[in-house]
Amino acid sequence: MPRRIAWLNEKGGSGKSTSALNLAANLASRFGKKILLVDADHQANTTIVLSRGRPLEVTLTHVMLGKAPIEQAIVPTRYHNLDLVPADASLSDVNVALADSGSPLGLGREWRLKRTLEKIDEAYDFVILDTGPQRTVLNLNVLNYAHEVFVPVDPGYWSILGVRHLEDLIAQVRQHMDHKALRIGGVLLTKMQYTNVADEVEKQLRHYLGNRVFHTTIPLNVKVEEAHSRGLAVLDYAPDSAGAKAYLAFTKEVLANGQA
Numbered sequence: 001m002p003r004r005i006a007w008l009n010e011k012g013g014s015g016k017s018t019s020a021l022n023l024a025a026n027l028a029s030r031f032g033k034k035i036l037l038v039d040a041d042h043q044a045n046t047t048i049v050l051s052r053g054r055p056l057e058v059t060l061t062h063v064m065l066g067k068a069p070i071e072q073a074i075v076p077t078r079y080h081n082l083d084l085v086p087a088d089a090s091l092s093d094v095n096v097a098l099a100d101s102g103s104p105l106g107l108g109r110e111w112r113l114k115r116t117l118e119k120i121d122e123a124y125d126f127v128i129l130d131t132g133p134q135r136t137v138l139n140l141n142v143l144n145y146a147h148e149v150f151v152p153v154d155p156g157y158w159s160i161l162g163v164r165h166l167e168d169l170i171a172q173v174r175q176h177m178d179h180k181a182l183r184i185g186g187v188l189l190t191k192m193q194y195t196n197v198a199d200e201v202e203k204q205l206r207h208y209l210g211n212r213v214f215h216t217t218i219p220l221n222v223k224v225e226e227a228h229s230r231g232l233a234v235l236d237y238a239p240d241s242a243g244a245k246a247y248l249a250f251t252k253e254v255l256a257n258g259q260a
C-alpha cells in the first residue's frame, strides 16, 4: 500500500502546495519513488506549476462527480515517476454538488475520493494530496483517504491555534468517520526567518508536539518561489540554495520515518 499523505492547514498561504510539490518531485527524481500527486484545491496551484499551461481535459472535478474514471484524469508530468491528478476552478462546484446528502451524488459523499483512489493506488509508493484552506466536503474526502496529515506552519502568533484546530478535526474524523488510521504525521515549519516570533513559535510547537514536529525547517528563500514559475522543484531550479537543501533534507526525513 502507498503512503497516503495529505498536506493540510486551514490557514491560507502556509506552504501546502509548495511542500506537496517539492516533496513529490524530490521523491520521484532523487529517490526513484513512484508518486501520484492529487491536486484537491480549486486554486489549482500545483496543477499550474506542473502542467505549465497545457490544456486539461479531465480533472478531479470529473472524477468526483462520476463523469470520468480516475484513470482518465491521471497525467504524466515532466518528472519521470510523478503523475498528477489535476484540478481547476470547477473543483469548487464539487462541494456544492455533494452538499445535498439526499441526492444520488450526495450518497456516500465523504468517501468518493477514497473509493476512487483505492482502485489505482497500488501502482504508487506515495499518494500526496494538496488541499485548499477551507473546511469542505472535499477536504473530508481527502482525510478519509489519507493516513498521514502533514501540516505546514508559517510561524506567526496564531499558528499554534491553527494546529490545535486541526488536531480537533482529525480527532472528529477518527471518531465519527471511524478512520482510526488517520494521524498527524508531522508539522513542518516553513518560510522560517530569524525573528523572535519564529523562534518562539518553533519552541512552543516543539514543546507541545515533541517529535511530531519535523527536525528539518524550511527557510524563507526567494528561490523556492521562483522555481514555481519554471515549473520545477527548487532542488532542480537552484540546487545550491538554502530552500533546495532544506526540502532535500526534509524528503530524507520523510523517507526515514516510514516504510514506502
Ligand SMILES: Nc1ncnc2c1ncn2[C@@H]1O[C@H](COP(=O)(O)OP(=O)(O)OP(=O)(O)O)[C@@H](O)[C@H]1O
Binding pocket: 011, 012, 013, 014, 015, 016, 017, 018, 019, 041, 043, 045, 131, 132, 133, 190, 191, 192, 218, 219, 220, 221, 222, 223, 224, 225, 228, 243
Ligand atoms: N520557503 C519559501 N520561501 C519563499 N516563498 C515561499 C516559501 N514557501 C512558500 N512560498 C511562497 O508563499 C506563498 C504561499 O505558499 P503556498 O502556495 O505553498 O501555500 P498554500 O498553503 O498552498 O496556500 P493556499 O492555502 O492558498 O493553498 C507562495 O507564493 C509560495 O511561492
Ligand SMILES: [Mg+2]
Binding pocket: 016, 017, 018, 041, 043, 045, 130, 131, 132
Ligand atoms: Mg495551495
